[in-house]
Amino acid sequence: MLNRFRKFILFCGDLASLNLALFLTIAIRYPQPLWTSTWLEHSRYFFVVFIIWLIVLYINDFYNLNLKANGRVFFQKLVSAIVLSGGLSILYFYLNSNTSIAPKTNLLIFLGLFSLLFFAWRGLYQGLIHSFIPKESLAIIGFNQKTEKIVAGLQNNPGAGYQAALIFKNQEEIASLAESIKEKDIHTVVICEDFGLSGSLRQVLFNCLSLNITFFDYPDFYELLTGKVPVEEIGPGWFLENLKEGGKNYYNFIKQLIDTILAIIVLLITLPLWPLIAIIIKLESRGPVFFRQVRLGRNEKPFWMIKFRTMKEEDNTRTMTIEGDKRITGFGNFLRKTRLDEIPQIWNILRGEMSFIGPRPERPEITADLEKQIPFFKTRLLIKPGLTGWDQISGRYHSPSVEDSLEKLQYDLFYLKHRSLYLDLSIALRTVATMLSRGGR
Numbered sequence: 001m002l003n004r005f006r007k008f009i010l011f012c013g014d015l016a017s018l019n020l021a022l023f024l025t026i027a028i029r030y031p032q033p034l035w036t037s038t039w040l041e042h043s044r045y046f047f048v049v050f051i052i053w054l055i056v057l058y059i060n061d062f063y064n065l066n067l068k069a070n071g072r073v074f075f076q077k078l079v080s081a082i083v084l085s086g087g088l089s090i091l092y093f094y095l096n097s098n099t100s101i102a103p104k105t106n107l108l109i110f111l112g113l114f115s116l117l118f119f120a121w122r123g124l125y126q127g128l129i130h131s132f133i134p135k136e137s138l139a140i141i142g143f144n145q146k147t148e149k150i151v152a153g154l155q156n157n158p159g160a161g162y163q164a165a166l167i168f169k170n171q172e173e174i175a176s177l178a179e180s181i182k183e184k185d186i187h188t189v190v191i192c193e194d195f196g197l198s199g200s201l202r203q204v205l206f207n208c209l210s211l212n213i214t215f216f217d218y219p220d221f222y223e224l225l226t227g228k229v230p231v232e233e234i235g236p237g238w239f240l241e242n243l244k245e246g247g248k249n250y251y252n253f254i255k256q257l258i259d260t261i262l263a264i265i266v267l268l269i270t271l272p273l274w275p276l277i278a279i280i281i282k283l284e285s286r287g288p289v290f291f292r293q294v295r296l297g298r299n300e301k302p303f304w305m306i307k308f309r310t311m312k313e314e315d316n317t318r319t320m321t322i323e324g325d326k327r328i329t330g331f332g333n334f335l336r337k338t339r340l341d342e343i344p345q346i347w348n349i350l351r352g353e354m355s356f357i358g359p360r361p362e363r364p365e366i367t368a369d370l371e372k373q374i375p376f377f378k379t380r381l382l383i384k385p386g387l388t389g390w391d392q393i394s395g396r397y398h399s400p401s402v403e404d405s406l407e408k409l410q411y412d413l414f415y416l417k418h419r420s421l422y423l424d425l426s427i428a429l430r431t432v433a434t435m436l437s438r439g440g441r
Contacts, residue, residue: 006161007063013121014057018050021114025106042106045096049089053114056085059433062122065159069122078119086111137165139186141174141201142193146218146233150190153225160225162188171195177204181211188214190221227390228410229417231375239379242417254421259356263349270343277308277340284331287313290344295361298384303353305361306344310335320401339435342387349387357424358386359412370405377405380412383419390415390423393430 026042060077061067067074089107138154140147151164165184168174174195181189189208194201205215219238222230229238278289291309294302310332311325321328328336335341348354354361359380362370371377391411415423 017117017121021110021117022046024113025110052088053085056081059429066157069126135161135163137184137186138162139166139189141168141191143169146192178208190216192218227414229413231410259349263346267346280331284329285312296364296367297353300381308335308341310341345387355384355386357427358384358389361385373402374406388431
């Protein structure tokens with residue numbers, strides 16, 4: 001709840017900065033008293049520009065509470081947002097023949113003013129958030145590896161808004177739980193261990209309900225903090241409690257409809273690129289235009305996944321891709337960075353084998369091997385695989401190794417539990433940002 005409130009504050013501040021930038025632009029460009037009527041005229045058309053800016057800010061991760069306003073990454077993302085939003089704004093006015101204004105100079109001034117206002121606002125917010133909205137104090141029951149992961153997660157996610165104020169290391173300390181909670185003004189408690197006193201601990205926690213405490217078990221808080229499900233800490237009961245598939249029928253129908261319509265649109269738009277991409281692939285290296293490979297779909301049903309070929313055929317052992325892989329061609333590297341190599345998977349979507357959003361499809365032999373080493377690995381096959389997903393926008397590349405596959409499964413289970421049209425839209429927008437930054441591999 002606190003994080004949503006913070007994001008809402010960021011959104012309101014950004015919206016105010018957009019309006020103030022336009023207000024100042026019109027005031028600078030037009031003398032009194034004409035600027036007031038000009039402001040009203042411009043605001044009608046700049047409403048669309050505001051929407052463009054807010055969407056671009058979102059896909060560039062500016063509503064990530066861990067993004068610091070004085071960091072190098074912030075400036076890089078801001079430049080990217082300015083270029084993209086400015087270009088789309090120019091395109092909007094150019095294509096909108098009904099508009100009565102052609103704000104070339106005004107748009108340039110607006111871009112400069114908003115950039116300054118946005119930077120100032122985000123810097124002010126960062127200062128205010130530490131001064132007036134302090135982090136919520138957190139108590140952890142238990143001192144073990146889970147505790148260490150939570151503490152590390154809090155350090156890696158300062159925007160989460162929590163700080164570990166108390167750690168109860170043994171059962172003797174539990175007796176003073178209520179007094180310690182009052183003394184440290186604790187409102188959130190995470191249970192990492194019960195010290196073998198399950199019934200007694202529940203009674204102690206029950207006695208703290210009047211203190212307005214929110215209790216989390218370790219898996220739920222870890223999920224809240226990291227966007228991943230700790231596979232090693234869940235069992236079959238977790239799936240029975242959290243995967244309410246009977247309530248997903250409406251969502252599944254709408255998603256299938258969106259997949260089909262969007263796939264047709266993307267196919268029609270990109271079809272002129274197919275011959276050009278095919279010619280360049282054939283000219284650069286010998287081999288087929290398309291790369292086809294058997295992958296596992298929903299309920300372990302195999303299908304042929306198709307992509308544009310990005311690797312040389314000579315001496316290609318089909319082993320997993322590594323950083324700086326010499327098998328990847330120059331044009332293939334471009335296709336991977338821009339995700340254009342994924343376009344032929346539109347056919348897989350139209351055939352109902354894949355979705356736009358979902359876990360990435362894996363090879364049958366790799367899945368069989370990983371299932372022996374990672375618990376519940378095949379549960380990611382309860383839904384259709386996707387072109388992109390929660391794991392892909394995590395910012396990390398995950399190879400088919402056991403360690404990486406375990407982390408990938410943690411992201412996939414989070415998506416499996418929380419999938420919704422809102423989450424799908426969020427993933428889609430973040431994927432667009434990755435494509436624009438050429439962050440693929």
